Amino acid sequence: MICIPVTSRTNKEALHAVKRSCRSADFIELRMDLIGGKHLAKLMDTARSESRSVKIIVTCRKKEEAARSGKAARPQSAVKNKDEKMALLKEAVERGADFIDIELAEGNEAINELKTLCAKKGGRTRIIISYHDVRETPPLTKLKEIFHQCERYRPAVVKIVTTAKTFEDNLTVLNLIPYARKRSQKIISLCMGDKGGVSRVFAPLLGGYLSFATLEREAQSAPGQFTVHTMKQLQKLLDGKFTEPLSPVVSLRRLPPKNFVLLGNPVGQSLSPLMHNAALKKMGIEENYSACCVQNIGGALEGLRGMNIRGASVTIPFKVAVMEYLDDIDDDALAIGAVNTIVNDNGRLIGYNTDWTGLMLTLKKAITIKNKTFAVIGAGGTARAAAYGIIREGGLPVIVNRTAEKGKFLSEKLECPFYPLSRMDNIKADGLINTTSVGMYPHMDQSPVKEEVLAGYKYVMDVIYNPLKTKLLREAEAQGCCIFSGADMFVHQGAEQLRLWTGIEPPRALMKKIIFKRLTKSE
Numbered sequence: 001m002i003c004i005p006v007t008s009r010t011n012k013e014a015l016h017a018v019k020r021s022c023r024s025a026d027f028i029e030l031r032m033d034l035i036g037g038k039h040l041a042k043l044m045d046t047a048r049s050e051s052r053s054v055k056i057i058v059t060c061r062k063k064e065e066a067a068r069s070g071k072a073a074r075p076q077s078a079v080k081n082k083d084e085k086m087a088l089l090k091e092a093v094e095r096g097a098d099f100i101d102i103e104l105a106e107g108n109e110a111i112n113e114l115k116t117l118c119a120k121k122g123g124r125t126r127i128i129i130s131y132h133d134v135r136e137t138p139p140l141t142k143l144k145e146i147f148h149q150c151e152r153y154r155p156a157v158v159k160i161v162t163t164a165k166t167f168e169d170n171l172t173v174l175n176l177i178p179y180a181r182k183r184s185q186k187i188i189s190l191c192m193g194d195k196g197g198v199s200r201v202f203a204p205l206l207g208g209y210l211s212f213a214t215l216e217r218e219a220q221s222a223p224g225q226f227t228v229h230t231m232k233q234l235q236k237l238l239d240g241k242f243t244e245p246l247s248p249v250v251s252l253r254r255l256p257p258k259n260f261v262l263l264g265n266p267v268g269q270s271l272s273p274l275m276h277n278a279a280l281k282k283m284g285i286e287e288n289y290s291a292c293c294v295q296n297i298g299g300a301l302e303g304l305r306g307m308n309i310r311g312a313s314v315t316i317p318f319k320v321a322v323m324e325y326l327d328d329i330d331d332d333a334l335a336i337g338a339v340n341t342i343v344n345d346n347g348r349l350i351g352y353n354t355d356w357t358g359l360m361l362t363l364k365k366a367i368t369i370k371n372k373t374f375a376v377i378g379a380g381g382t383a384r385a386a387a388y389g390i391i392r393e394g395g396l397p398v399i400v401n402r403t404a405e406k407g408k409f410l411s412e413k414l415e416c417p418f419y420p421l422s423r424m425d426n427i428k429a430d431g432l433i434n435t436t437s438v439g440m441y442p443h444m445d446q447s448p449v450k451e452e453v454l455a456g457y458k459y460v461m462d463v464i465y466n467p468l469k470t471k472l473l474r475e476a477e478a479q480g481c482c483i484f485s486g487a488d489m490f491v492h493q494g495a496e497q498l499r500l501w502t503g504i505e506p507p508r509a510l511m512k513k514i515i516f517k518r519l520t521k522s523e
């Protein structure tokens with residue numbers, strides 16, 4: 001099992017790290033000595049709402065046992081003294097953390113006080129008793145003595161971490177794992193330091209309770225930590241589960257990744273291959289873009305790494321499901337909660353959302369969004385992208401949905417008003433954006449709203465691009481509204497994908513021409 005320590009120095013960064021860590025780890029460790037105590041409640045709530053299964057460890061590392069990374073000075077503790085530390089750990093118990101970590105060196109009184117509180121609270125929170133040697137690895141006899149001192153408290157887990165000065169130190173520390181297991185004691189035992197990486201990889205294989213890894217290399221909380229991505233690959237390799245190529249990180253590094261795919265189900269009607277292939281040709285890029293009807297999105301992503309594919313578009317029904325398989329997700333996509341674009345960066349898959357940028361570019365070409373109100377019809381992924389973009393541009397979204405529960409949920413999350421679709425008449429807004437599929441080919445005689453309602457809006461946009469002019473847009477035009485077609489959004493979201501994959505500005509005018517020509521022809 002893998003634990004990601006959250007060590008950020010600001011609340012905002014820590015919240016972001018918690019969200020991302022919950023997607024790829026089994027445990028997160030909130031290092032409150034680095035983050036600062038006043039954010040504990042928010043961090044725990046965020047972790048719980050991101051994942052029910054990820055376990056939370058709350059730690060307030062003693063200064064003397066806090067490791068430094070590389071040549072950097074030992075980090076300043078954000079927690080002033082032992083009283084503050086105890087109060088924090090007690091708060092973690094009150095809030096139902098899965099584990100608290102307390103150093104053996106904090107002594108009998110502190111450990112017993114926390115044990116009593118955990119028992120009083122029904123045993124929901126369990127205790128890790130830890131020992132860290134930030135200078136060296138003591139001999140095995142000494143480590144066993146320390147282990148016995150920790151074990152005396154009957155903790156859920158004993159943690160003994162030393163610093164490897166030599167590769168042999170790894171063997172000393174790893175010896176503790178079978179020793180503890182024979183005594184039915186769960187243990188985390190590994191070495192820090194550049195020479196300690198071996199123990200980090202082997203500890204879980206020997207039965208160590210967990211190993212630590214970071215989201216990014218720069219985010220190490222202790223020297224020698226691998227990234228989650230590397231750690232998972234190494235473990236798969238050692239478990240014999242890795243099929244060729246041995247590691248995409250190794251095999252793709254020297255080759256520029258090629259080719260692009262659309263992952264969805266169904267994909268037969270998609271116009272993305274037509275548009276992207278024309279654009280790639282114009283950009284002088286020989287590779288091509290093809291549509292893949294996917295059964296298993298996790299398997300498809302392994303295929304991206306293995307098949308040297310530079311980028312993917314993701315469409316229905318995988319925009320949310322794909323997120324758990326990615327190595328990183330950009331901030332906007334994370335906030336929206338959906339990914340429609342993947343960049344394969346030397347075997348590292350990074351998720352983006354260009355739906356919201358596509359939509360915003362379409363509107364911003366003609367109007368200013370700041371201080372304008374938009375009724376957003378729908379409460380799915382596209383509605384989230386639209387509302388997110390409006391807020392980012394300084395506008396105000398109003399969520400309008402058929403199912404009140406879903407609409408209210410989204411409006412509460414975005415802190416904006418909600419109206420049931422049946423009460424649209426009561427809304428006063430500048431613009432209206434339809435994000436539902438009502439009116440899409442072949443149901444071209446349908447519209448999500450009554451024509452009379454449209455007279456109250458200056459701007460009306462439909463994200464549907466087939467037909468080019470939906471019933472909603474035709475009626476809006478008749479009412480004198482300024483209308484925006486989903487085809488423009490489709491072109492911009494695709495162009496933004498190409499920009500992310502190639503770093504080159506794509507030929508938007510050509511892409512638009514091709515899409516409008518095809519859609520006009522089919523009409």
Ligand code: ATR
Binds near residue numbers: 436
């Ligand atoms: P996407 O991720 O593409 O936005 P989605 O998650 O399936 O797609 O969301 C579709 C939205 O369109 C939903 O909000 C849905 O309303 P409900 O929450 O009531 O299901 C809305 N929608 C779909 N068909 C609709 C219809 N016939 N009338 C009104 N709203 C509809």
